[in-house]
Amino acid sequence: MPAYYLEALTVALGLVLLMLEAFGPAHSKRYIGLFAASGLAIILVFGFFAIGPDDARDGATWPEWPIWENFYAFDAMARFYKGFALVCTILVILMAIDFRSVLSRFTDEPGSESGTGEFFALPVFACAGMMWMASAKDLAGAFVALELVTITFYVLVAYLRRNVGSLEAGVKYLILGALSTGFLVYGIAWIYGTTGTMNLEAIAARAGSVESPTALLFGIALVLVALGFKIGAVPMQMWIPDVYQGAPTPTTAFLSVGSKAAGFVLLLRFLEPFLGVDSLRGPVLTLLLLVAIATLLFGNLAALGQTNFKRLLAYSSIANAGFIVLALAAWSEKGGADPGSKSTVGFYLATYLLMTLAAFFILAQVRAQEGSDEIAAFDGLGKRSPVLAGLMTVIMAALAGVPLTAGFIGKFFVFSLAVRAGLWWGVGIAFIGAAAGFYYYFKLIRAMWWNEAPSGAAVVELPKVSHISVFALTTAIVVLGVWPQPVLWLMGGG
Amino acid sequence: MLLLIVLLPLLAFAAILGGAKARQTAVIASGANLALGLLAAFTWKTWANFWGFSVPVLSTPEIHLSLGFIDGMSVVMLLLSVIVAFAALLTGHAPVGREKLYYGSSLLIAAGAIGAFVATDLFFFYAFHELALIPTFLMIGMLGRGERKAVAWKITIYLGFGSLVLLAGLVWLGAAVDTFDMTAMNDAAVIDPATQKSIAAFLIVGFGILVSLFPFHSWAAPAYASAPAPTAMLHAGVLKKFGLYGLLRLGVPLVPEGLSAWLVPLCVLLLGNILWVGFVTISQKRLDGMLGNSSVMHMGYIFLAIAALAAAPDHPWALPAAVLLMFAHGVSIAMLFGLADKIERATGTLDLDELGGLAKSAPSLAFLFGLVGMASIGLPGLANFVGEVMVFISAFHPGNYNPVAGLGPVQITCILAIWGVVISAIYMLRAYRKVFQGPSGKLTEGAADLSLGDRVPAILLSVVLIVVGLCPNLLLSLLR
Numbered sequence: 001m002p003a004y005y006l007e008a009l010t011v012a013l014g015l016v017l018l019m020l021e022a023f024g025p026a027h028s029k030r031y032i033g034l035f036a037a038s039g040l041a042i043i044l045v046f047g048f049f050a051i052g053p054d055d056a057r058d059g060a061t062w063p064e065w066p067i068w069e070n071f072y073a074f075d076a077m078a079r080f081y082k083g084f085a086l087v088c089t090i091l092v093i094l095m096a097i098d099f100r101s102v103l104s105r106f107t108d109e110p111g112s113e114s115g116t117g118e119f120f121a122l123p124v125f126a127c128a129g130m131m132w133m134a135s136a137k138d139l140a141g142a143f144v145a146l147e148l149v150t151i152t153f154y155v156l157v158a159y160l161r162r163n164v165g166s167l168e169a170g171v172k173y174l175i176l177g178a179l180s181t182g183f184l185v186y187g188i189a190w191i192y193g194t195t196g197t198m199n200l201e202a203i204a205a206r207a208g209s210v211e212s213p214t215a216l217l218f219g220i221a222l223v224l225v226a227l228g229f230k231i232g233a234v235p236m237q238m239w240i241p242d243v244y245q246g247a248p249t250p251t252t253a254f255l256s257v258g259s260k261a262a263g264f265v266l267l268l269r270f271l272e273p274f275l276g277v278d279s280l281r282g283p284v285l286t287l288l289l290l291v292a293i294a295t296l297l298f299g300n301l302a303a304l305g306q307t308n309f310k311r312l313l314a315y316s317s318i319a320n321a322g323f324i325v326l327a328l329a330a331w332s333e334k335g336g337a338d339p340g341s342k343s344t345v346g347f348y349l350a351t352y353l354l355m356t357l358a359a360f361f362i363l364a365q366v367r368a369q370e371g372s373d374e375i376a377a378f379d380g381l382g383k384r385s386p387v388l389a390g391l392m393t394v395i396m397a398a399l400a401g402v403p404l405t406a407g408f409i410g411k412f413f414v415f416s417l418a419v420r421a422g423l424w425w426g427v428g429i430a431f432i433g434a435a436a437g438f439y440y441y442f443k444l445i446r447a448m449w450w451n452e453a454p455s456g457a458a459v460v461e462l463p464k465v466s467h468i469s470v471f472a473l474t475t476a477i478v479v480l481g482v483w484p485q486p487v488l489w490l491m492g493g494g
Numbered sequence: 495m496l497l498l499i500v501l502l503p504l505l506a507f508a509a510i511l512g513g514a515k516a517r518q519t520a521v522i523a524s525g526a527n528l529a530l531g532l533l534a535a536f537t538w539k540t541w542a543n544f545w546g547f548s549v550p551v552l553s554t555p556e557i558h559l560s561l562g563f564i565d566g567m568s569v570v571m572l573l574l575s576v577i578v579a580f581a582a583l584l585t586g587h588a589p590v591g592r593e594k595l596y597y598g599s600s601l602l603i604a605a606g607a608i609g610a611f612v613a614t615d616l617f618f619f620y621a622f623h624e625l626a627l628i629p630t631f632l633m634i635g636m637l638g639r640g641e642r643k644a645v646a647w648k649i650t651i652y653l654g655f656g657s658l659v660l661l662a663g664l665v666w667l668g669a670a671v672d673t674f675d676m677t678a679m680n681d682a683a684v685i686d687p688a689t690q691k692s693i694a695a696f697l698i699v700g701f702g703i704l705v706s707l708f709p710f711h712s713w714a715a716p717a718y719a720s721a722p723a724p725t726a727m728l729h730a731g732v733l734k735k736f737g738l739y740g741l742l743r744l745g746v747p748l749v750p751e752g753l754s755a756w757l758v759p760l761c762v763l764l765l766g767n768i769l770w771v772g773f774v775t776i777s778q779k780r781l782d783g784m785l786g787n788s789s790v791m792h793m794g795y796i797f798l799a800i801a802a803l804a805a806a807p808d809h810p811w812a813l814p815a816a817v818l819l820m821f822a823h824g825v826s827i828a829m830l831f832g833l834a835d836k837i838e839r840a841t842g843t844l845d846l847d848e849l850g851g852l853a854k855s856a857p858s859l860a861f862l863f864g865l866v867g868m869a870s871i872g873l874p875g876l877a878n879f880v881g882e883v884m885v886f887i888s889a890f891h892p893g894n895y896n897p898v899a900g901l902g903p904v905q906i907t908c909i910l911a912i913w914g915v916v917i918s919a920i921y922m923l924r925a926y927r928k929v930f931q932g933p934s935g936k937l938t939e940g941a942a943d944l945s946l947g948d949r950v951p952a953i954l955l956s957v958v959l960i961v962v963g964l965c966p967n968l969l970l971s972l973l974r
Binding site: 334338339343382386393397400402403404408409412415416419420427431434435438439442445446449450451482483484485488 | 550551552553554555557559594617620621622624625628631632635636642643646647650651654655658661662665666669
């Protein structure tokens with residue numbers, strides 16, 4: 001089936017969910033979440049059978065449609081990131097199912113879940129936007145997809161309307177989001193002005209012979225800043241800690257994984273044409289390196305002093321963005337022993353998804369059951385809930401980049417790329433960042449195992465859905481840490 | 495089959511998590527490993543295919559999960575690991591209610607150490623070591639004594655940083671020889687001297703932190719003093735040897751010019767280990783502090799062998815000397831930590847001033863401690879003696895000593911290092927006198943002697959020390 005059916009199906013699913021929400025019973029919204037997750041899972045399965053125009057049967061008319069020419073690409077990368085968005089959304093919705101107690105407390109009368117239904121429908125629309133971003137071929141189309149995601153997030157971030165933190169986060173996200181949209185449109189205008197087209201393929205053909213490369217570079221820089229907002233890179237990283245901390249935990253997880261990955265795939269699509277042009281390649285890579293270094297420094301060093309786990313994960317998300325941008329700054333095509341920048345970014349994001357979502361699953365339950373996001377809420381968890389603490393230990397070790405976990409291999413790829421490209425400054429800073437990461441992720445392990453639990457602290461138990469999800473994610477972290485090949489297969493390489 | 499040796503402790507760990515009886519499972523698994531390890535020592539050459547194992551895990555860059563014996567050094571290290579692991583698990587007595595954690599973590603450390611010594615892929619060589627470090631940190635932080643949290647945090651940060659430095663060196667090395675396959679590295683093109691020098695610096699600092707090379711040693715003594723007995727035995731006895739093994743396995747053959755460029759600084763640092771830490775050891779007031787520092791100090795001798803190799807890479811003696819001493823030191827320090835734990839259990843203290851006269855109430859403890867104490871000083875007839883003598887002689891071997899040219903840095907270092915033997919004798923004999931002789935104190939009067947079960951691991955280790963001491967060829971023949 002043509003690949004764009006996937007987006008259409010996703011949007012249709014979102015509409016169905018809204019209907020169900022409106023006309024279904026009000027006392028429990030659990031079934032809407034389960035319906036959404038299973039619907040997305042079916043679309044994920046469809047994703048494996050989706051094809052682009054090259055694979056169409058003889059006589060089919062759809063490959064001739066102009067959408068393929070102007071708007072929509074479908075290749076291994078698109079397939080991978082569509083799957084990525086779907087998996088991420090499914091997990092976020094599953095997380096939200098077990099987070100209803102907090103959602104309902106701050107949306108409507110305590111005990112009533114009547115205000116929580118949309119929380120399961122909105123991520124589905126965001127997911128459709130992310131999937132489209134993976135296929136974007138045209139700056140205008142990319143912009144629309146990006147706005148679909150961003151606007152959905154405005155609602156999701158401020159969803160807890162009786163919670164001041166969530167509202168504050170919503171306002172901050174709205175203002176900076178609008179600012180970055182401005183940057184994006186302005187950048188696109190400059191690029192259009194110099195090249196006369198918004199189609200990325202056409203830009204690739206013309207970028208080498210533009211009249212004013214400086215103007216084009218200016219446009220590129222503006223778009224980089226705007227995409228920096230999505231991926232959480234300097235100079236648009238300052239919203240992250242506050243918004244992450246204030247937003248409902250599933251939204252935070254969605255922001256830090258789904259939204260970030262969609263930003264990166266768009267960044268890859270956007271950068272590729274310019275990196276092929278010799279006169280632009282150097283300046284663009286320098287820009288990326290500067291962004292990477294600043295992001296790595298900011299994320300890692302600011303994370304050191306955090307005492308709130310959610311905020312820590314926010315800085316960690318900035319730090320990880322720094323690592324990924326470093327992989328882009330060390331741009332290389334796949335070849336020989338070199339997996340290439342594209343595969344490295346995909347691989348890193350895949351491992352990042354596993355680790356970060358697993359951590360958020362546990363955080364969501366600690367938040368729901370203990371009422372706190374502080375690292376201190378994890379004190380003595382090793383005695384209270386040893387299985388949960390054991391899982392969390394693996395997850396934190398993976399985030400810190402301990403070998404035999406997926407997190408190590410992602411960092412390892414980035415380091416090898418940067419070493420091969422000779423980016424010694426980047427390597428040095430990333431090294432400091434990794435060392436700092438070791439410190440701040442292990443803070444949590446320390447709290448769980450070495451500190452005593454405060455008297456009267458509850459035994460945290462994962463509800464069934466969360467339990468299965470965390471278990472599956474952690475298993476994947478360990479398996480991919482020993483045997484990373486499957487991710488490369490998923491990315492269509494081998 | 496090597497995969498089985500690595501997996502056995504991991505499977506036992508899983509079984510313990512699943513509810514199997516912790517102590518029995520751990521002892522059975524490590525006992526089976528000991529048997530397999532001995533079998534491997536006899537058959538590693540003839541059954542190389544039977545023991546080896548390799549499966550690709552990643553295509554670009556090429557990484558294999560491959561295990562095997564590159565040469566006899568791996569066999570000796572494997573033997574050391576399985577012997578000490580078995581003894582450590584037998585020695586340990588978990589606090590009530592923490593059995594799963596206690597034995598499970600010890601098994602993980604053992605699996606990681608074994609894996610690191612038999613891995614033939616750079617990636618897993620590094621990864622297995624790290625697998626062993628994490629449970630070490632957890633054990634010290636949770637079940638340690640005294641300032642456990644501060645100590646555990648210090649070792650976590652220190653060794654975490656050291657591992658990263660090491661990782662940088664290894665990645666660079668892997669890029670320079672363009673393969674992660676450790677068996678193929680020696681055939682790779684020679685690395686140019688400038689690169690060698692930089693890589694060697696990373697390796698010396700990275701491995702050096704892990705081995706507590708002076709001045710990166712300050713994590714070691716407090717950590718061992720605080721660690722539960724099996725953790726101290728496994729880390730000081732086995733895991734710490736990973737750094738030395740790495741320098742011998744990778745540094746000496748692949749970056750010889752790099753190492754010789756750093757020869758003089760290396761000599762100065764190792765003298766810091768032997769003399770500086772030696773004097774620190776003399777001034778210790780507690781038995782555990784003394785043992786921890788003495789283990790740091792003895793690393794200096796092995797670094798001396800590495801310095802001899804750096805001065806003359808095709809030196810025929812220095813490598814066997816280093817490996818033999820690593821083995822002997824691993825066994826003896828593990829036994830010392832095990833017995834120190836027994837002393838604390840019997841008397842409730844390790845403060846040298848509070849102990850005394852323990853030989854009267856606990857004669858077999860006194861005998862075994864005396865035996866291993868002598869071994870650690872380097873008494874002839876016990877394994878450490880052979881290793882130390884070979885190291886000293888190798889420093890003056892014609893390969894790197896030319897009488898006409900006079901003394902080089904290695905020879906000067908060696909002459910100074912020999913004084914370390916005197917220092918060892920002072921602190922060890924002094925400790926022995928304070929603990930076991932003199933009038934009995936309040937705490938030592940009614941102290942119980944070793945139970946039959948407690949004697950088994952200590953006797954096993956002392957038999958190893960005596961056998962290797964009397965017939966070092968058993969190990970040396972593996973290294974030829």
